[in-house]
Amino acid sequence: MILRLGTRKSKLALTQSNWVKQEIEKRFPDVQVELVKVTTKGDKILDVPLAKVGGKGLFVKEIEEALLDGRIDFAVHSLKDVPTELPQGLEVSVFPEREDPRDALIARDGKGLMELPPGAKVGTSSLRRMAQLRAVRPDLVIESLRGNLDTRLNKLDEGHFDAIILAAAGLKRMGLSGRITEIISPEVLLPAIGQGALGIEFRSEDHETRRILSSLSHEETTIRVRAERAFLARLEGGCQVPIGAYATIEGNELTLEGLIGDEDGKKILRMKKMGSVDDPEFIGDELGKEMLDAGGKEILEAVYEGK
Numbered sequence: 001m002i003l004r005l006g007t008r009k010s011k012l013a014l015t016q017s018n019w020v021k022q023e024i025e026k027r028f029p030d031v032q033v034e035l036v037k038v039t040t041k042g043d044k045i046l047d048v049p050l051a052k053v054g055g056k057g058l059f060v061k062e063i064e065e066a067l068l069d070g071r072i073d074f075a076v077h078s079l080k081d082v083p084t085e086l087p088q089g090l091e092v093s094v095f096p097e098r099e100d101p102r103d104a105l106i107a108r109d110g111k112g113l114m115e116l117p118p119g120a121k122v123g124t125s126s127l128r129r130m131a132q133l134r135a136v137r138p139d140l141v142i143e144s145l146r147g148n149l150d151t152r153l154n155k156l157d158e159g160h161f162d163a164i165i166l167a168a169a170g171l172k173r174m175g176l177s178g179r180i181t182e183i184i185s186p187e188v189l190l191p192a193i194g195q196g197a198l199g200i201e202f203r204s205e206d207h208e209t210r211r212i213l214s215s216l217s218h219e220e221t222t223i224r225v226r227a228e229r230a231f232l233a234r235l236e237g238g239c240q241v242p243i244g245a246y247a248t249i250e251g252n253e254l255t256l257e258g259l260i261g262d263e264d265g266k267k268i269l270r271m272k273k274m275g276s277v278d279d280p281e282f283i284g285d286e287l288g289k290e291m292l293d294a295g296g297k298e299i300l301e302a303v304y305e306g307k
Contacts, residue, residue: 002032003209006063006072009037010148012170016198017076019173020096020216027215036072038063060201064090067201073209074202079194079225080167082201084233094200094210095225097218099169101196101246103129103189105182106156106171107163112182116140120162123155127263127303129165131242132189134265149174165189169196190244190259190270193228197221220249227256227280234288235260235296241303245284252277258287260296267299 003024007017014035021033039062064087066072082092105113116122116137123145124130130142145152145161149170156164168183200216202209224247231245242261247254254277261268271294273287292300 001028001030002034003074003212004034004036004072006036006038006066006075008063009039012149012174013076013078015173016078020076020198020200023096023216024212028212031212036066038066038072064201067203073206074200074213077199077201078170079197079199079229080192082194082199084229086201089204090201091204092199092201094202094213094217095221096198096200096216098197098221098224099172100183101191102168102186103165103184103191103195104168104171104180105163105165105184106153106179107181108156108159109162110181111163113137113163113184113188116163121160123152123161123164124166126165126192127242128192128244128259128261129189131261131263131265131268132244132259133165134263135261135268136188136265138265149176153179167192167195186246186257190257191246193232193243193245194225197225199225223247223249223254223277223280227254227284230281230284231256231258231288232284234285235292235300241300243300245287247280247284249277254280254283256280256283256287258291260291260299262299262303267295269294269296269299 005017005021007013017035024031024033060077060082063075067075067090068087118139119141121141121143123143125144125146133142145164152164155161171177171180200213202213227247228245235243242263244259245256247256253274255272255274257272259270269291271291273283275283
């Protein structure tokens, strides 16, 4: 049996997809997984900040079209790129074990975030990171940095930036842990929703593919990302607005922390909600409602108006 796996062409996307391919073929010797590379809108537009490109699903839409018309059987995404609203007939419900969800600082001189000199230039493509960085280090110069992992690291090495911030998960998956100067605590930079997790998307009616993919599912990761994505769904946000959420589990208790901010870092709203691991969507949805009522709605409206 051959399964066609849709993936972006970046080194990180291919590394993630090849890992899934190997895991499936290891578990099901009669299954052969073929990689099908797809170029997305987000991959084509590299000279504009993501927030200015607009729309949700910049890195998944073309892959979903390939799923819907049968060119591929399933897709592997970085979950933080996947909107909560999916095309009819598709689902993202298999989540392998999560890699490190935190952000990582890579600095040319080896200094940590709080040690960078005033006026140091820091690059990131994320409004969520920009907002939180400006809140804790308003003296830094935060600039947009697009491109794949290699491109961003090269721009740092060439001296365009004093430091850059990337997801720790991508660096670790690419064998680049040695480049990390500092792993930043979620207390300082609350991670993106689903950061560090993979989301596997497939056609809901394709029961055989579902059966095979389900073998990769990781229970704790699934509970955590379900809570985070329910929070995102309540906020109706995409990955191009300054919001974040991070779920942790201790025993049977799930704690979800959410963040809504403005790009300048002048307004940052952070709240927590706890509850049973048995109902992650309820916790995410309730936290979203409470934060919108506590001033988050006004912050988000101002962010959308400014685009």
